[in-house]
Amino acid sequence: MPADLGPTPVTLRYCKNESVVARVFFSTRIPEKKIASINELITRFNSTQIRPQLVIDFERRLVYGSRNVPREQLEANCDWVDMLLDSNFKQLYTVHDALISVLYRNVSPQEAIEEFMSENSPKTTKKRGENLETQDRLRGLWGGDPKLN
Numbered sequence: 001m002p003a004d005l006g007p008t009p010v011t012l013r014y015c016k017n018e019s020v021v022a023r024v025f026f027s028t029r030i031p032e033k034k035i036a037s038i039n040e041l042i043t044r045f046n047s048t049q050i051r052p053q054l055v056i057d058f059e060r061r062l063v064y065g066s067r068n069v070p071r072e073q074l075e076a077n078c079d080w081v082d083m084l085l086d087s088n089f090k091q092l093y094t095v096h097d098a099l100i101s102v103l104y105r106n107v108s109p110q111e112a113i114e115e116f117m118s119e120n121s122p123k124t125t126k127k128r129g130e131n132l133e134t135q136d137r138l139r140g141l142w143g144g145d146p147k148l149n
Helices: 032-046 080-104 109-119
Strands: 010-015 019-025 054-057 062-070
Touching: 010 080, 019 080, 032 054, 032 080, 032 109, 054 080, 062 080, 080 109
Parallel strands: none
Antiparallel strands: 010 019, 019 062, 054 062
């Protein structure tokens, strides 16, 4: 699919008529020598999320966002395919710079996450007319609930 990050591989799968799974892949294959660093980055990133969605397919050496929704939760009138894919696209777009930093700029996973967190801190993401107590520190990531921040 076309995306802000460039052409992006996507899969959509029905699982035994019980749930729907959408996966959106980061289009750069991870070099063998960087797998451990990217795995650490993904683990660190997922630990900052309310609903972690990032995964590594070690066999194909690809990072992807994954979202699984039980079939009964899908509303008949909503565009659930777009809903599923959009959350994964947002997740990959948000971590893109950190992935690139670890892959090509020899930044450590810890430094990449610290940079990510500082860029997404309340002080740097404050919207016009919004005070620090009410803003969403997760900057629109799917599953981010401002009331929990």
